[in-house]
Structure formats: structure tokens, C-alpha cells
Amino acid sequence: MLARQPEWAVHGAPDLAKAWEIAATAGLDVEQARREMSSAEIDAVLEQDMVDVQSNNVRQTQTFFVNGRPLESFGPQQPHDLVRVEVESARAAQ
Numbered sequence: 571m572l573a574r575q576p577e578w579a580v581h582g583a584p585d586l587a588k589a590w591e592i593a594a595t596a597g598l599d600v601e602q603a604r605r606e607m608s609s610a611e612i613d614a615v616l617e618q619d620m621v622d623v624q625s626n627n628v629r630q631t632q633t634f635f636v637n638g639r640p641l642e643s644f645g646p647q648q649p650h651d652l653v654r655v656e657v658e659s660a661r662a663a664q
Contacts, residue, residue: 571596
């Protein structure tokens with residue numbers, strides 16, 4: 571699905587029929603998946619995910635956190651800098 575994402579996940583307008591087709595070619599039992607996607611178990615997982623999203627103030631995917639602090643922008647230097655600040659802060663508090 572991820573390798574073929576450009577085929578079905580045009581930004582803002584995903585083609586779910588195409589996604590199901592691709593999933594089937596990858597071996598997914600589409601009929602079973604369609605039955606199970608509305609199950610109480612799946613609903614519970616999604617509800618917990620939403621609670622986690624709200625409690626962690628996630629605004630977009632992918633959001634990274636260091637000690638509960640989100641990265642405001644992403645690149646190779648930003649997580650390094652945030653970890654350094656958190657380590658220095660922890661050392662100063664000792």
C-alpha cells in the first residue's frame with residue numbers, strides 16, 4: 571500500500587476503490603476486511619487513537635515528541651536540538 575500510495579492517495583482526494591484493489595493484489599482478504607472494519611474492536615482502537623491524538627495535541631501526521639514536547643518543524647537537526655535541550659534541562663534540575 572505504501573509503495574503504491576501515489577496511485578491511490580492523491581492529496582485531499584484518495585481513491586478508496588483503487589486502495590482496496592491494491593490491497594487485494596497484496597493478498598488482503600478484502601471481504602473479511604470490509605466486514606471487520608466496522609467491528610466494535612476496531613472502533614475501540616480508533617477511539618483510543620483519537621483520545622491519544624487529543625491528549626498529546628497532535629495536529630498532523632507525523633508528529634514527534636521529546637519528553638512530551640512536540641517538534642515544531644522537522645529535519646535531521648530539530649530532534650537532535652530538542653533532545654540536547656531536554657538533557658541539559660534534566661541535568662540542571664539535578
